[in-house]
Amino acid sequence: MTVAAITVENLTKSYGDVHAVRGVDFHVEEGEVFALLGPNGAGKSTSVEILEGHRKRSGGAVDVLGFDPETGGREFRDRIGVVLQETVVEKELTVLEAIQFHGDPYSKRRDAEELIEIVGLEEKTTARVKTLSGGQQRRLELALGLVGDPELIFLDEPTTGFDPSARRQAWTVIDNLRALGKTILLTTHYMDEAQNLADRVAVIARGEIIAEGTPDTIGADRRDVSIVRFVFNGDASVLPVDAVAGSNGAMEVKTREPVETLYALTSWAKQSGVALDGLTVARPTLEDIYLELVGEEENGGDA
Amino acid sequence: MSTFTLVRRQIKYQNLVFWRNPAAAFFTVVFPLMFFFVFTLIFGNEEIPGSGVTTAQFYGPTLAVFAAVSATYTNLAIGTAIARDDGLLKRVRSTPMPPWVYLAGRIGSAIEIAFISAGIMLGVGVLFYGVNIYAVSLLGALITFVIGIAVFAVLGLLLAGLSPNGNTAPALTNATLLPLAFISDVFIPPSANAPAWLSTVADLFPLRHFAVSFGKAFNPLETTGASVGDFFDLKSLGVMLLWGVVGAILALRFFKWNPQAGSKPSKRRRGRTRT
Numbered sequence: 391m392t393v394a395a396i397t398v399e400n401l402t403k404s405y406g407d408v409h410a411v412r413g414v415d416f417h418v419e420e421g422e423v424f425a426l427l428g429p430n431g432a433g434k435s436t437s438v439e440i441l442e443g444h445r446k447r448s449g450g451a452v453d454v455l456g457f458d459p460e461t462g463g464r465e466f467r468d469r470i471g472v473v474l475q476e477t478v479v480e481k482e483l484t485v486l487e488a489i490q491f492h493g494d495p496y497s498k499r500r501d502a503e504e505l506i507e508i509v510g511l512e513e514k515t516t517a518r519v520k521t522l523s524g525g526q527q528r529r530l531e532l533a534l535g536l537v538g539d540p541e542l543i544f545l546d547e548p549t550t551g552f553d554p555s556a557r558r559q560a561w562t563v564i565d566n567l568r569a570l571g572k573t574i575l576l577t578t579h580y581m582d583e584a585q586n587l588a589d590r591v592a593v594i595a596r597g598e599i600i601a602e603g604t605p606d607t608i609g610a611d612r613r614d615v616s617i618v619r620f621v622f623n624g625d626a627s628v629l630p631v632d633a634v635a636g637s638n639g640a641m642e643v644k645t646r647e648p649v650e651t652l653y654a655l656t657s658w659a660k661q662s663g664v665a666l667d668g669l670t671v672a673r674p675t676l677e678d679i680y681l682e683l684v685g686e687e688e689n690g691g692d693a
Numbered sequence: 694m695s696t697f698t699l700v701r702r703q704i705k706y707q708n709l710v711f712w713r714n715p716a717a718a719f720f721t722v723v724f725p726l727m728f729f730f731v732f733t734l735i736f737g738n739e740e741i742p743g744s745g746v747t748t749a750q751f752y753g754p755t756l757a758v759f760a761a762v763s764a765t766y767t768n769l770a771i772g773t774a775i776a777r778d779d780g781l782l783k784r785v786r787s788t789p790m791p792p793w794v795y796l797a798g799r800i801g802s803a804i805e806i807a808f809i810s811a812g813i814m815l816g817v818g819v820l821f822y823g824v825n826i827y828a829v830s831l832l833g834a835l836i837t838f839v840i841g842i843a844v845f846a847v848l849g850l851l852l853a854g855l856s857p858n859g860n861t862a863p864a865l866t867n868a869t870l871l872p873l874a875f876i877s878d879v880f881i882p883p884s885a886n887a888p889a890w891l892s893t894v895a896d897l898f899p900l901r902h903f904a905v906s907f908g909k910a911f912n913p914l915e916t917t918g919a920s921v922g923d924f925f926d927l928k929s930l931g932v933m934l935l936w937g938v939v940g941a942i943l944a945l946r947f948f949k950w951n952p953q954a955g956s957k958p959s960k961r962r963r964g965r966t967r968t
Binding site: 442443444445464465467468470472474476478479480482483487491492494495496497518534538 | 694703706710783787789794951958
């Protein structure tokens with residue numbers, strides 16, 4: 391049996407005439423990693439801030455661990471962990487002091503030194519926060535989100551600004567949290583992050599959820615497409631297939647019949663003596679699906 | 694962790710943050726001392742005509758009040774507004790910390806700093822400038838001081854709530870505190886030449902009541918043959934408490950936890966500049 395850690399029904403948030411969130415529905419099960427994807431200004435952060443209890447909703451119903459975040463108070467906050475989009479820590483405190491300071495009010499506290507080890511800041515334990523690099527500060531922020539040993543963790547763009555190796559480390563930390571049975575609500579700009587971490591993803595655009603599913607099945611009807619890519623430094627109109635030209639002769643063909651397309655393309659190439667450098671056939675990635683969904687939504691909205 | 698321990702530890706953390714920031718410590722502790730040195734140099738440490746007190750005996754207590762008001766009013770207004778810009782208040786609201794515990798930590802720390810900076814001022818006065826302290830007025834001075842800094846702490850939090858962001862907070866505190874200090878017998882001893890309406894205006898605000906009733910405890914003419922009860926100036930305490938109560942109601946009304954639109958996190962945190 392699965393239990394919902396978060397249930398959101400017809401959530402709306404308006405600022406005067408601006409409708410930032412327009413009827414969002416989703417649920418996150420206990421122990422699940424759920425990613426909310428969407429462009430800037432789509433309503434992701436507003437939705438998450440409502441779930442964290444930082445903002446009041448304009449309408450709809452929200453249940454987080456059995457609480458209404460607006461009224462849950464101390465008992466509610468004792469059970470959630472929040473990693474904010476921007477790192478906010480008193481810059482004059484040391485790493486250890488900052489973790490102790492923010493850990494104080496929780497009924498369950500993780501050991502500060504152990505947390506420092508988990509996020510890989512052992513060398514910086516007694517360093518002032520202001521001397522940390524941007525990536526180190528993000529890792530401290532992650533530690534602050536975990537200090538109360540929460541059941542449910544909100545990660546708002548947790549790896550923005552990380553270098554690739556720091557990102558991998560953060561993913562390992564998040565994977566370990568999943569292994570401990572924690573529920574995680576993640577927002578991110580990085581599709582590889584969602585692909586790697588999330589059990590399920592939802593794409594939000596213009597304040598509405600436009601697609602929902604697992605990273606491998608979301609946008610099901612778009613999954614049948616194969617993408618053929620190659621380099622051809624000539625006029626795309628001479629090709630026997632409908633190709634979209636990119637920069638430096640990069641060509642892209644989307645097809646539901648890859649065998650036919652490849653046959654036409656390669657037999658033409660062989661006859662014409664064209665090399666078709668870098669020829670690949672790929673299934674659409676989460677990023678391809680995402681860009682298509684969001685692109686259509688934005689074009690549709692502008693029309 | 695008990696609530697009492699929580700408050701105590703909050704005060705400790707706020708103290709750490711304060712003393713590690715040289716700019717804040719300078720303006721709160723060193724700046725008023727510099728006024729003290731300069732005033733006693735300019736006027737000489739002699740009796741101020743018609744007052745019965747020496748320059749140091751007058752300025753020691755009034756600048757102690759000024760230092761204490763800087764530690765509470767100025768520091769709380771600026772520090773809290775900047776903490777809000779930086780998202781620190783929002784971060785605190787993400788944890789189970791009761792909001793009042795966090796604010797109690799800030800206030801408690803400010804009060805501790807007020808005692809330290811006023812204590813240094815009076816200590817320097819006693820040790821190097823012959824400032825006298827009178828046993829009969831000590832209790833009254835202490836109670837007046839505690840009420841005064843509590844009221845200015847509340848007003849500091851009110852100003853933090855009224856400041857759109859951390860950059861406007863220093864301007865607002867200076868624009869309110871400095872002119873008042875000039876007309877409230879803090880920087881300038883009371884003068885017979887000053888128009889009466891000026892003192893009427895000053896009496897509407899809490900600073901003059903604080904400075905004058907605290908200063909009275911250090912005046913040899915007032916303390917001679919007086920009783921302990923003479924140093925509880927009920928009118929002054931009443932005006933201050935009224936400001937405190939109204940200030941507290943308004944502070945609760947205007948206090949904000951989330952960064953406000955248009956405010957930016959400070960790059961170099963808590964550099965307090967006076968204009």
